[in-house]
Amino acid sequence: MDSHPDLSGNPLLEPWTGPFGAPPFERLRPEHFRPAFDAALAQRRAEIASIAGNPEAPTFDNTIAALERSGEALDRVGAAFFSLVGADSNDALRQIEREIAPILARERDAILLDDALFARVEALHAGREPLPLAAEAARVLDRRHTAFVRAGAALAPDKKARLAAIGERLATLGAEFGQNVLADEKAFAMMLDGPDDLVGLPESFLAAAAGAAAERGAPGGYAVTLSRSSVEPFLQFSARRDLREKVFRAFVARGANGGAHDNGAIMSEVVRLRAERAALLGFDSFAHFRLADAMAKTPEAALGLLRRVWAPAREEASREAQALRAMIVAEGGNFELEAWDWRYYAEKRRKALYDVDESEIKPYLPLEAMIAAAFDVAHRLFGLSFVERRDIALYHADARAWTVLGRGGEPIALFIGDYFARSSKRSGAWMGALRDQRKLDGKVLPIVVNVTNFARAGAGEACLLSFEEARTLFHEFGHALHGMLSDVTYPLLAGTDVATDFVEFPSQLYEHWLERPETLRRFARHHRTGEPMPEALIERLRAARRFNQGFATVEYAASALVDMALHLQGDASAIDVAAFEARELAAIGMPAAIAPRHSAPHFQHVFAGEGYSAGYYSYLWSEILDADGFEAFEESGDVFDPALAARLERFVYSAGNTREPDAAYRAFRGRDPAPEALLRKRGLAGA
Numbered sequence: 001m002d003s004h005p006d007l008s009g010n011p012l013l014e015p016w017t018g019p020f021g022a023p024p025f026e027r028l029r030p031e032h033f034r035p036a037f038d039a040a041l042a043q044r045r046a047e048i049a050s051i052a053g054n055p056e057a058p059t060f061d062n063t064i065a066a067l068e069r070s071g072e073a074l075d076r077v078g079a080a081f082f083s084l085v086g087a088d089s090n091d092a093l094r095q096i097e098r099e100i101a102p103i104l105a106r107e108r109d110a111i112l113l114d115d116a117l118f119a120r121v122e123a124l125h126a127g128r129e130p131l132p133l134a135a136e137a138a139r140v141l142d143r144r145h146t147a148f149v150r151a152g153a154a155l156a157p158d159k160k161a162r163l164a165a166i167g168e169r170l171a172t173l174g175a176e177f178g179q180n181v182l183a184d185e186k187a188f189a190m191m192l193d194g195p196d197d198l199v200g201l202p203e204s205f206l207a208a209a210a211g212a213a214a215e216r217g218a219p220g221g222y223a224v225t226l227s228r229s230s231v232e233p234f235l236q237f238s239a240r241r242d243l244r245e246k247v248f249r250a251f252v253a254r255g256a257n258g259g260a261h262d263n264g265a266i267m268s269e270v271v272r273l274r275a276e277r278a279a280l281l282g283f284d285s286f287a288h289f290r291l292a293d294a295m296a297k298t299p300e301a302a303l304g305l306l307r308r309v310w311a312p313a314r315e316e317a318s319r320e321a322q323a324l325r326a327m328i329v330a331e332g333g334n335f336e337l338e339a340w341d342w343r344y345y346a347e348k349r350r351k352a353l354y355d356v357d358e359s360e361i362k363p364y365l366p367l368e369a370m371i372a373a374a375f376d377v378a379h380r381l382f383g384l385s386f387v388e389r390r391d392i393a394l395y396h397a398d399a400r401a402w403t404v405l406g407r408g409g410e411p412i413a414l415f416i417g418d419y420f421a422r423s424s425k426r427s428g429a430w431m432g433a434l435r436d437q438r439k440l441d442g443k444v445l446p447i448v449v450n451v452t453n454f455a456r457a458g459a460g461e462a463c464l465l466s467f468e469e470a471r472t473l474f475h476e477f478g479h480a481l482h483g484m485l486s487d488v489t490y491p492l493l494a495g496t497d498v499a500t501d502f503v504e505f506p507s508q509l510y511e512h513w514l515e516r517p518e519t520l521r522r523f524a525r526h527h528r529t530g531e532p533m534p535e536a537l538i539e540r541l542r543a544a545r546r547f548n549q550g551f552a553t554v555e556y557a558a559s560a561l562v563d564m565a566l567h568l569q570g571d572a573s574a575i576d577v578a579a580f581e582a583r584e585l586a587a588i589g590m591p592a593a594i595a596p597r598h599s600a601p602h603f604q605h606v607f608a609g610e611g612y613s614a615g616y617y618s619y620l621w622s623e624i625l626d627a628d629g630f631e632a633f634e635e636s637g638d639v640f641d642p643a644l645a646a647r648l649e650r651f652v653y654s655a656g657n658t659r660e661p662d663a664a665y666r667a668f669r670g671r672d673p674a675p676e677a678l679l680r681k682r683g684l685a686g687a
């Protein structure tokens with residue numbers, strides 16, 4: 001018998017009555033989560049059982065709306081938990097995450113494979129014409145139905161069983177794949193020995209390398225590791241060609257070193273099982289299955305984009321390579337430009353051409369001013385204002401909260417910004433939500449979080465950002481607006497819950513306003529003197545944006561093309577992924593001096609879980625939308641054009657998943673997206 005834990009006094013299961021109904025973080029302890037998860041899961045199971053077992057005939061309200069109402073306790077517990085796991089974790093929370101993640105996945109699958117429940121959804125969907133459903137209700141019914149069908153709910157029992165077995169096996173293989181890459185990364189560290197090994201390396205790199213050495217039991221030394229954040233700056237700055245080659249070879253061999261951590265067999269099995277699953281669900285290939293539920297809709301559309309970009313990118317990369325070879329010769333070098341040379345010579349060329357030095361830019365980009373700039377753009381586009389409040393106890397003293405007010409001064413959301421790096425925080429930057437917007441049973445306002453890892457300044461000093469960091473702040477704030485402006489009835493359709501190849505559009509689009517002189521002139525001011533950033537520096541920054549884009553586009557697009565080709569295999573029963581990748585790269589004419597951004601044996605987006613499988617193209621797809629979408633503002637002559645901003649808010653930022661992404665884009669832009677703006681933005685337009 002299970003023992004019944006005492007749930008009284010567990011703040012996760014009580015109503016949250018504090019300011020804005022935010023989680024009472026000051027009272028949450030790790031030991032509250034597991035019993036709260038168990039209780040919330042039991043509650044959802046009971047809710048689902050009563051919907052599925054309802055003796056009355058299915059109606060929209062007793063089935064679809066009831067599903068939308070179910071699981072609210074679980075949503076609350078999960079949102080609080082996963083916010084903490086990402087932004088302020090500890091061993092106890094990580095242990096609970098390992099336990100609870102597979103349970104949550106299993107319970108979610110069980111709902112999607114519940115025959116009685118699906119029968120009700122199917123009946124409603126099949127007869128939906130006669131139902132007088134409002135547009136949003138029809139959409140939520142359709143999205144629910146699609147989720148069931150794509151999970152295999154409509155299949156015969158034997159096929160369902162096979163699908164479940166495939167799903168479990170794929171989950172195991174995905175986890176193993178990621179662990180193998182991690183093992184290869186951990187097994188390698190190149191210690192730098194003496195001043196000769198350090199030539200060219202900047203302070204910031206040495207500080208990180210010293211930390212890595214200390215972590216590996218060699219305090220006082222410097223270690224280059226196989227994490228991208230160590231490898232890329234080393235390749236960019238180290239003057240030691242032999243060391244660059246050594247690190248590069250180890251980096252591209254991750255997952256392909258033979259032995260216990262080799263990913264060769266795993267990749268082949270994954271591709272085979274995905275193809276089998278797609279066939280069971282009636283699709284020609286796994287790529288067809290994935291793309292059917294994306295904005296691109298077909299693999300041909302995604303491939304069309306990649307091929308449209310590939311040729312001009314290769315030509316540009318070839319011009320870039322020529323310039324780099326000339327530098328090698330000018331230096332008296334007598335060797336061919338290799339993949340481990342590119343970043344090093346490109347960095348030298350960048351300095352020579354644009355002379356943009358980080359230390360020259362940072363004093364003009366204090367964090368406070370960049371937050372104010374992001375808020376100001378939201379004010380000018382969408383009429384929002386932000387009022388900081390100190391009456392809400394958050395999970396860490398660094399996190400700050402603002403009430404977000406709409407045009408009429410009414411609160412529409414709570415925004416939390418958590419900007420500084422600390423050891424309890426996962427690396428990277430992201431947007432998360434402690435509560436999603438909905439209007440199903442009265443207005444529920446969203447609570448949205450932006451988390452970044454900016455280095456904290458010394459006491460009394462201003463935190464100064466690089467231009468890339470300021471761009472990250474705007475990017476994540478674009479996602480935050482997508483969550484905060486959300487104005488939908490049903491939680492399934494709220495905020496950022498949209499197709500993978502559409503979700504980066506609101507965030508990438510928002511970055512454009514940072515780069516505009518209208519923003520920089522007002523907000524990029526020297527933190528001591530208050531002087532605006534010199535116009536010439538702004539110009540150099542903007543020009544430098546197009547630098548080395550041939551290389552960047554080729555390394556990315558090569559990975560995206562391989563990803564798509566692999567998952568277009570209908571019968572993958574005998575596939576050798578490594579050989580397939582080599583053939584594919586040869587077929588597209590991959591330049592010898594550029595390696596794909598991710599090679600299959602360590603392509604975690606694609607193999608460590610489903611995430612971006614047959615979906616790595618999404619980044620470029622979203623970039624078409626942001627480049628093309630921003631040109632609408634430029635063409636209007638006013639980057640804050642009120643009519644355009646109103647359409648952008650209505651059809652994109654506030655619309656969640658209430659319409660198909662292509663229809664949403666058309667409604668905003670007045671036409672379909674065209675790739676030419678992207679080519680111009682990357683300087684690949686030819687000529």
Ligand SMILES: [Zn+2]
Pocket residue numbers: 475479504507
């Ligand atoms: Zn993003």
